[in-house]
Amino acid sequence: MTAASRPLTRRQPISERVIETFLFLAAALGVVTTVGIIIVLVVQAADFFAQVNPIDFLTGTVWSASIEPFRFGVIPLVVGTLSVSIIALVVAVPLGLLAAIYLAEYATIRTRNLVKPILETIAGIPTIVLGFFGLNFVTPHLLKPIFGSALGTFNTLAGGLVVGLLITPLIASLSEDALRAVPRGLREGSLAMGATKFEMVRRVIFPAALSGVMASIILALSRAIGETMVVVLAVGTSPKLTLNPLESTQTMTAFIAQISAGDTPQGSIQFKSLFAVALVLFGLTLLLNLVSNRIVARYRNIY
Amino acid sequence: MIHSKRVRLSALAGSVLITIAACSTASSRGGPSSAPLSGTITIDGSSTVYPITLAVAEDFQKANTGVKVTVAFAGTGGGFKKFCNGETDMNDASRPIKADDAGEGVACKAKKIDNLELGIATDALSVVVNKDNDWAKCLTKDQLKKIWDQGSTVSTWSDIDPKFAVQPIKLFGPGADSGTFDYFTEAINGKAKQSRSDYTQSEDDNALVTGVAGDTYALGYFGFAYLEENLDKIKAVEIDGGAGCVAPSAETVNGGTYKPLARPLFIYPSKSALKRPEFAAFVQFYLDNVNTYVDETGYIEAQPPVLAKAKADFAAGLK
Numbered sequence: 001m002t003a004a005s006r007p008l009t010r011r012q013p014i015s016e017r018v019i020e021t022f023l024f025l026a027a028a029l030g031v032v033t034t035v036g037i038i039i040v041l042v043v044q045a046a047d048f049f050a051q052v053n054p055i056d057f058l059t060g061t062v063w064s065a066s067i068e069p070f071r072f073g074v075i076p077l078v079v080g081t082l083s084v085s086i087i088a089l090v091v092a093v094p095l096g097l098l099a100a101i102y103l104a105e106y107a108t109i110r111t112r113n114l115v116k117p118i119l120e121t122i123a124g125i126p127t128i129v130l131g132f133f134g135l136n137f138v139t140p141h142l143l144k145p146i147f148g149s150a151l152g153t154f155n156t157l158a159g160g161l162v163v164g165l166l167i168t169p170l171i172a173s174l175s176e177d178a179l180r181a182v183p184r185g186l187r188e189g190s191l192a193m194g195a196t197k198f199e200m201v202r203r204v205i206f207p208a209a210l211s212g213v214m215a216s217i218i219l220a221l222s223r224a225i226g227e228t229m230v231v232v233l234a235v236g237t238s239p240k241l242t243l244n245p246l247e248s249t250q251t252m253t254a255f256i257a258q259i260s261a262g263d264t265p266q267g268s269i270q271f272k273s274l275f276a277v278a279l280v281l282f283g284l285t286l287l288l289n290l291v292s293n294r295i296v297a298r299y300r301n302i303y
Numbered sequence: 304m305i306h307s308k309r310v311r312l313s314a315l316a317g318s319v320l321i322t323i324a325a326c327s328t329a330s331s332r333g334g335p336s337s338a339p340l341s342g343t344i345t346i347d348g349s350s351t352v353y354p355i356t357l358a359v360a361e362d363f364q365k366a367n368t369g370v371k372v373t374v375a376f377a378g379t380g381g382g383f384k385k386f387c388n389g390e391t392d393m394n395d396a397s398r399p400i401k402a403d404d405a406g407e408g409v410a411c412k413a414k415k416i417d418n419l420e421l422g423i424a425t426d427a428l429s430v431v432v433n434k435d436n437d438w439a440k441c442l443t444k445d446q447l448k449k450i451w452d453q454g455s456t457v458s459t460w461s462d463i464d465p466k467f468a469v470q471p472i473k474l475f476g477p478g479a480d481s482g483t484f485d486y487f488t489e490a491i492n493g494k495a496k497q498s499r500s501d502y503t504q505s506e507d508d509n510a511l512v513t514g515v516a517g518d519t520y521a522l523g524y525f526g527f528a529y530l531e532e533n534l535d536k537i538k539a540v541e542i543d544g545g546a547g548c549v550a551p552s553a554e555t556v557n558g559g560t561y562k563p564l565a566r567p568l569f570i571y572p573s574k575s576a577l578k579r580p581e582f583a584a585f586v587q588f589y590l591d592n593v594n595t596y597v598d599e600t601g602y603i604e605a606q607p608p609v610l611a612k613a614k615a616d617f618a619a620g621l622k
Contacts, residue, residue, distance in 0.1 A: 062500075064501075066478055067496065067498050067504075139517065144517075149518075151518075152514075152517075152521075153473075153514045153517030153521070154514060236503050237505060238501065238502060238503040238504070239501065247471075248473070265406060
């Protein structure tokens with residue numbers, strides 16, 4: 001016994017320490033990267049804000065980064081981003097939730113095993129393909145017949161619809177997990193009380209899964225806000241302040257893509273403005289994540 | 304034993320063969336002028352000149368399979384920034400290099416990148432509208448300025464002319480890295496880079512074509528070749544530079560009546576890069592055949608004296 005356990009105890013600290021170090025490094029890598037990104041963003045953005053008043057930046061309504069006189073009012077880009085995201089949510093929340101409820105409560109196991117992977121495939125389509133789909137199919141063949149000549153070649157609506165399509169599987173899949181995580185006892189209890197299946201879903205299952213459902217929606221919103229290729233192609237690169245979804249706008253991500261792909265010299269004001277815009281984008285998604293955490297914590301029912 | 308010796312021998316013979324083969328390829332590569340050319344040529348710059356250079360590059364590569372030519376279209380200004388930083392061998396340009404610009408002439412001088420300015424074609428910078436546009440047949444220079452100038456308040460077609468449609472005008476044009484943008488703003492608005500900024504900007508002219516083609520109330524501007532290639536979807540507006548309405552065409556450009564938007568197109572090879580035989584051969588090939596490709600891509604041939612000067616400058620630059 002002692003002979004066998006001695007080498008074990010002697011070896012354990014070394015191998016264990018190696019493994020622990022590896023595990024720690026793996027975990028730390030993500031944290032270090034995030035901290036690094038934040039530092040780079042803040043440092044470069046600080047440089048930008050030395051030249052442009054932050055108040056003007058946050059409240060300005062004209063964005064002209066490459067054509068003089070340079071104006072850096074981020075509102076048009078933020079409005080562009082939010083327009084696309086809101087349209088996307090209008091599409092994705094009902095579709096995603098209905099799909100989730102169907103998959104979790106109504107579908108047979110066979111249907112579920114068939115439908116769910118197909119639904120998730122949509123999320124796997126490269127977004128540039130979806131962008132092309134928006135520009136060359138959704139706009140000319142779906143929207144043009146409805147809106148006629150008021151619709152631009154590049155427009156917020158097509159971008160929003162396609163991004164909505166893109167995030168629907170995200171909401172469906174995560175919400176379905178949340179719905180299915182509701183304990184069996186609750187289902188059986190409500191059915192035993194004489195509730196119909198739909199009443200059970202509406203009154204018992206859905207409220208019980210609400211925190212998970214809300215989290216999935218906010219996660220999808222973050223994804224929509226960060227989406228780039230679809231909006232570059234379908235929404236265009238016209239940084240003007242408008243709420244009309246039939247016109248072309250520019251989102252924060254599309255601006256970053258446009259300037260990064262061009263030949264903006266390092267150190268120029270345009271180059272620095274990238275970091276300021278990225279900081280706004282980062283702040284927005286961080287805020288959403290915090291809200292999502294709050295919601296999960298607040299509405300969480302522990303069984 | 305015998306068996307393994309044989310194996311060793313044959314292995315030895317094999318390696319000798321490989322060595323001989325390697326020697327023969329090495330000697331043929333490093334050989335005299337009759338040897339095939341090899342190497343990589345990097346070109347960037349104007350999206351207007353891009354179709355010409357791309358067509359030249361494709362045929363040159365077919366004739367010289369050892370040479371790889373990459374052609375990109377960052378815009379004239381964007382391309383010059385790379386060129387004067389020593390990143391490319393040649394820059395396509397839809398306007399002359401700016402001697403005083405920090406990213407262009409100044410940077411080229413600082414980095415000692417001597418270059419040749421070779422005129423290769425003429426462009427009729429075209430103002431285009433959707434094919435269903437039946438009202439804007441002709442626009443004056445002043446109307447164009449009213450539309451495109453900095454601080455412009457034109458938001459509907461009727462703002463330009465009360466007879467035009469009371470419909471929002473959708474504007475498409477190149478971005479600030481583009482030579483077309485520089486040329487147009489200087490010719491129309493009076494100062495290079497002075498322009499309104501709330502329009503759809505792209506350095507990719509095909510994106511602009513797509514934009515105008517899909518929107519009845521669109522107006523845009525870009526190089527003549529992109530118009531010629533897409534006449535089924537878009538059409539040119541005649542320009543009145545003061546002496547009546549003139550449509551862009553080879554005749555009006557050569558006759559000097561398409562004003563003020565007829566402009567020369569250039570290539571800027573780096574002199575030091577011309578010391579590389581494959582690049583010198585490429586530029587020679589370019590100048591020898593340029594009119595074929597200019598016709599093919601839809602641009603207008605440069606006047607004979609311009610080409611003669613380009614060839615003479617090139618010959619002098621090789622020395």
